[in-house]
Amino acid sequence: MIRIAIVEDETSYQEQLVEFLRKFEQDRGENIEIEIFSDGDEIVENYKAQFDIILMDVQMQFMDGMSAAEEIRKVDSEVVIIFITNMAQYAIKGYEVDALDYVLKPISYFPFSQRLNRAIDRMKKRESHFITILLKGGVKRLKISDIYYVESQGHKLIFCTKEGEYIASGTMKELEKELSSFHFFRGNKGYLINLEHVDGMNDSCAVVRGENLIISRTKRRAFMESLSNYWGEVIK
Template sequence: MIRIAIVEDEINYQEQLIGFLRRFEQDRGENIEIETFTDGDGIVENYNAQFDIILMDVQMRFMDGMSAAEEIRKIDSEVVIIFITNMAQYAIKGYAVDALDYVLKPISYFPFSQRLNRAIDRMKKRESHFITIKIKGGVQRLQVSDIYYIESLGHKIVYSTKEGDFVGSGTMKDLEKELASFHFFRGNKGYLINLEHVDGMNENCAVVKGENLPISRTKRKAFMEALSNYWGEVIK
């Protein structure tokens, strides 16, 4: 069961999205539960992380989609947000609230289905991929998408995650290889950074959850290309 919210104040677009979701449901063989809202404040009120994907109109009468997404992100860091808009420049602003994608009005089924496929793949990837690390006295299982970055400190490996820091053993070379398919990039000898959590760049540092992580001069160009490709992947 995939739980999808449609937040759209124009009834004709709301009905079109419902129709597209039902068609997608048949095409992909998914079971989709749909709930609709006509304004941002409607979904924000009593929100309790009950949705997997939110299709969010940007321009609405009382609370716009960007403001609603900001409020939702305070509660739910996992829900996949796709903006519905007639202005492409909102895609850039969407990075601030970790929006996966955007769909331009007028909406057509093929690009919509592509974005929905990507959203479901991201949702399921988050659910199912873990790594097990060796820690003092035992092992710890970490969800890959919850790892912000990994730091090498002498003979120790420190995992900075949503649940706090974990100190383990191993080598950065092995971790770089293991996590390569999950958008992790080696910013320098000391850091392996999850591009999913990069909020921006500050001079020669990547900004990750308020931390400035240095990117070496020799790695900067490749890092920026990897980051641009990752950001392009989620909005193309």
């Protein structure tokens, strides 16, 4: 499933882009989910890094595409942005917000499909798994492999990551379920540990990026088995 947002204030172009996407879906054999926004402020409001590709008109009434892209980049560094414009000079400015490409109006299917192919190829090459966490006053999209461990403190979850610490709301039980298909282990009541970042064991602790995280007595054997299995998979 490829999730694509169309941000375009002209109905005729909205309809044309949907038509092209459905044709592309058949030609390439992809499954595409489409959501339409009529202005930049609509997609920015409550944005939660939910799209793979954004087709963004540059000139819109309330919030132009460049400003919307700047806001989106604050919370989502991975989404592929393609600008739709009738002015080629906007394409150069697009590099400031890491736009992949641009499509000139009036739009024709062949160049559009070429750019979409390029976007999907880029998206799949850097395909990673992400989790969206709720922070005070906003949201944050975290790459799962960048999470070292998560600590539970009351009703708060502290994510220790490659980028630093983030305090989020939620429960450890829900998070453990969400990350169950990845290499995470519940070392004790307070810690959920990413086995990818475990360097070894020190007495009753897992050594994670130089920190000693206590593994409860009842879980040590299972932890060692999980860690050995993980290391075995990595070595293979």
